[in-house]
Amino acid sequence: MASNKAHHATGWAAGVIAAALVAHAGEGGPYQIVSFLSFVAGVLGGTAPDWLEVAWWSRQHRLWITHRTWTHWGIAWLALLGYSYLALGHAFWAPLLFGFASGGVMHLLADWPNPLGVPWIIGRHSLKLWKSGRCDIIVVAASWLAAGFIADHVFFEDVHAHKALAFVRSLPACS
Structure with a gap:
């Protein structure tokens, strides 16, 4: 499992992507308020699989669902992502x-690389790259790199990506 800080950082990146x-998709609303709200929802979704397991209505706040079971099920999060994306432009709640x-996915x-893994379809699957809480910087950097590329594509028509690629091509090792 990635650390709580890593889930918050990747949730912010998911919010930027969303x-x-x-x-x-043209659903930003007046003054891009709806885009901002989808950003906030992405940040909340970044930690949702963990806080949805907690029984907030009880005094002890124990888990009412075993960790990394139903709330971490990949098919459900991907189906929710796909359904809500297709509903953009047709339903007010879709953004x-x-x-x-986006935050949930x-x-x-972020949890997938560690040994405990994530239940994507039926059983758990792990990339087994590192132990829980280690190498969080890789997951955070990858999520923010993806957010940067997507934001660059949407808002700046890939200007920064082209400049970065031109810079890399100009390096002596690449010639």
């Missing part, structure tokens, strides 16, 4: 649900 895609699902991607 806001950019909502704006790209918020899309943001929330990002959470699962």
Whole structure:
């Protein structure tokens, strides 16, 4: 499992991705308020698989669902993401649900590399790259790199990506 800080950081990246895609779909709303709300939903969704397991209504706040079972099920989060994306432009709630699902999927991607894994379809699957809480910087950097590329594509028509590629090509090792 990635650390709580890593889930928060990747949730913010998921929020940026969701806001950019909502704006790209033309669903940003007046003054891009709906895009901002999908960003907030993405940030909340980034930690949702963990806090949905907690019985907030009890005094002890114990888990009412075993950790990394139903709330970490990949098919459900991907179905929610796909359904809400297809509903963009047709339902007022779709941008918020899309943001929330983006954060949830990002959470699962952050949990996937460690040995406990994530139940994508039936059983758990793990990439077995490192132990829980280690190498969080890789997951956070990858999520923010994806957010940067998507935001660059949506808002700046890949200007920064082309400049970065031109810079890399100009390096002596690449010639």
